[in-house]
Amino acid sequence: MSLVKIRRRDILLGAAAGAAIAGTTRRAAAAGPVQMVSHRYPALEYYAEKMKTAVPGVTVNTQLMPFDKAHELVTIAMSSKSDNIDLFYANDSTFLTYAKNGWLRPLD
Numbered sequence: 001m002s003l004v005k006i007r008r009r010d011i012l013l014g015a016a017a018g019a020a021i022a023g024t025t026r027r028a029a030a031a032g033p034v035q036m037v038s039h040r041y042p043a044l045e046y047y048a049e050k051m052k053t054a055v056p057g058v059t060v061n062t063q064l065m066p067f068d069k070a071h072e073l074v075t076i077a078m079s080s081k082s083d084n085i086d087l088f089y090a091n092d093s094t095f096l097t098y099a100k101n102g103w104l105r106p107l108d
Contacts, residue, residue, distance in 0.1 A: 032059075033059035033060060033061045034059065035061050037062075037073055037085050037087070038062065039066060040065065048062040051087070070088070070089065074088045074094075079101070079103075
């Protein structure tokens, strides 16, 4: 099995694209606001603010917290098959863990 090197920029771009896709889907389904979880870091705070205005008319609730708390919240939500988190930040190691557990799906 070969590992693909994922850069931080790839994750942020994927999160921004996911916000636009999730926001469009949410609005069409007339569901609640998009829920985003991330840890507090200057660059992530910047992109969290940008996601709030990415799709007009779509509300994005951001929860920024320490990394260990965010990881715990996402792990609990995904292991229980909950759909209450729409977007989250994942670094290389957490991304591989989430994928190995079968919690991620391709956007296509």
